[in-house]
Amino acid sequence: MAVVMAKARQDIHASDYSSNVNVMFVLQLLFGLLGLLPACIASSSDLLDSYVSNDGVIYADDQIIQAIFAQERNFTLCALFTTERESVNCQFCKVFAPDFKLVASLYDKQTTDSEKEMYFLYVDLDSNREAFKTLGMTHVPNLVFYPPATAKGDIKRGLLAEHKFTTFLRDDSQVDVLIDILKPYGVNIEIVTEFPWSKLIEAIGLAIITIVVGFAFREKVLKLWRNKKIWLAISLMSVIMFISGHMYNVTRGTKFMGYNGKDYVLIDPSFQSQFAVETQIVAVLYSSLAFIAIGMIKLVSQLKTRSAQSLATIICSLALLVICSILINLFKVKSYGFPISLLPISLF
Template sequence: MKLFNLLVSFLCMVTSASCGAADTDKFERYRSLSRSAPIELTDSSYEDITSKPRDYHVAVLLTAADARYGCILCREFQPEWELIARSWNKGSKPDGLQMLFGTLDFSDGKGTFQKLMLQTAPVLLVFPPTVGPFAKIDDAPLRFDFSGPISAEQLYTWMNRQLPEGPKPPLVRPINYMRLVSGITILMGAVTLFTVLSPYVLPIVRNRNLWAAFSLIAILLFTSGHMFNHIRKVPYVAGDGRGGISYFAGGFSNQFGMETQIVAAIYAVLSFATIALAMKVPRIADNKAQQVAVIIWGSVLLGMYSFLLSVFKTKNGGYPFFLPPF
């Protein structure tokens, strides 16, 4: 009886060792095929690489990159997937953490697509190991469905969250020399253009009156409710219910597009009248002309303020004050 138990134990050890060796051989065989790119799989190789037992992770991208299938997302993501596989294979990994990357195209894996009942592509499946230090009790594959364009960084971050804790190979994008050369060329062109045009452009850029005009226009636009119109998509004008047109909307939370322009024009006239009284009129040498200018600009100021108050009263009917003549 003791001899029988020893024989059974020996056979189990031999079987385990042979299974482990076969599993290791399978991993090394597939890894030799994916030094710089994911393994191109078929139905049979997909079944083989994901079969149990396995002491390695497997990430398989089920895609339909052929042009006849019209999967634009599949073709756009393929270079990103190859970048992930290349970065992992070339990077340093923790001891014992083994992973294979494969690509199963619909043209070569129709049986697998039917077996998995896939209606869309691409789909990523990550199979955890079933034996070894990183084995999981639930060995069902983890699935990532693509809802839209995604970068290699986003998918790689998701994959790292599914792997055991520890350092992972960094995702390394190759240097885009064309973009680098283009950037340097554009920069040199911009510097050259600035050097040539600076004698003509700098006086304009440094012109205080120009900046004052731009600032004043911006202030008038935004204080009159220009952004409110863009956010609320307000109508330009509206009917008054009697066959006419209403230019001002009642209430403080409503306004029309035309109303904004009228208020901006009022603010502009008030601003120019104030500037004229403060800066232009004192420089007039003739006393009579100066008095006439004061009367004119003062009348403009009074009239515009009166009209502004009437607009305010239109929007708020309970406002008790007014300023003649409006």
């Protein structure tokens, strides 16, 4: 078992959340025989139907697996070997499992029990230690198809199994890919998108509530609406966030921070991309610079004595210089060879 664990971890780190699953297509060895013996096939699927949970997936334990592999099958088995254990930290398992379950439940809904030709098996490392061993699974996640079989226990270990790699797209939903994989097995699943009635009703309800509340408190709402400070805050906030690249994070769904294997990294050294935290840092820098400048314009002249004015100006100018230097040095991290320098102060 230790071997399994180690391999799992290694696999995941090596491929860096790589978005491919090794899909092993096991060849049908006894395909011919199968055609000859249609009468002999017992409806072992009845047994399985009882195992299928509400979402169309069989959550396997060692017993169920033994039961399945002990007898003949007239159905295809689509098994996902995976783990939810935190210490393994399998990112792609987390991404893939929900989509696997979704496809399974779609299939469950779209076919009746009698016409089922495929069962979806969810094999978790923790509850199926034996099964991982006997079936020779050495890494997760692993999607394996077991075709119909007549002889007992003939599919094991993937002898003569054809190793194929199917590509799973990064960041995208895996559902389409999975449906494509299932097609050669005669399983056609349609994706039905329903009109989002609930969302519509929600929106209408929200609108009504807003109108009612707005009407009930119209005096206060009007006062808020006319409050200059609120508009000031909204405009300044949005302007500063937008020019700090907020929309880039929204569109690209960037990571909050980077991780280089040892430490968390705040700054992406590439010029063309950024981490979400960079936007926050830059927005803080911009707004502190802007507010110091506003203070210099609005407040310094309000001070009574000249010496106080001088002191305030000195502090403000110094602060501007320091923060601007930090900004420039931050920019230099991302833009190599940028020729402008202020003070050599850098935080990042």
